[in-house]
Amino acid sequence: MRSFLAAAAIFIAFGAAPGQARDYPWCERTSFNGFNPSCSFTSYQQCMATVSGQRGDCILNPRLAFDQQNRRRARDRQDNGWNLNR
Template sequence: MRQLLLTTLVAIAALGTSFQAADAAVKYPYCIQLGADNTQCSYKTLKQCRAAAAGLDADCIRNPKLDFSRA
């Protein structure tokens, strides 16, 4: 019984780690730029970025780390 519990906990921990790694690998095409050194690329659409930037001294830009030329 204790072995089964331990095995289950290890499996759950391994799954959680793989989901975190997958999330970290997502590259979003739009970024909010809140200053020279503060760029956060976490938007799927320009509309989402503009909604987040509304009322802030911020700009929305294309993610400079993505290659848009292959689209």
């Protein structure tokens, strides 16, 4: 019985997938959270439904917006028309 429990514990420990952090595109800022963004919404409507009746607003996730801007700049630097290494 002990070996079965030990084997089951090892199987669970190695078989469990780690949690994955995810950045969602919309953030709420309300007086309830000190106007610190809480980015846990997949749509603007979902965010606004949560914020309704509170003093606050919904904004695009600054981390995602900044990341997209950096990717666009990197792509523009790579393909500026002068690259001869094609």
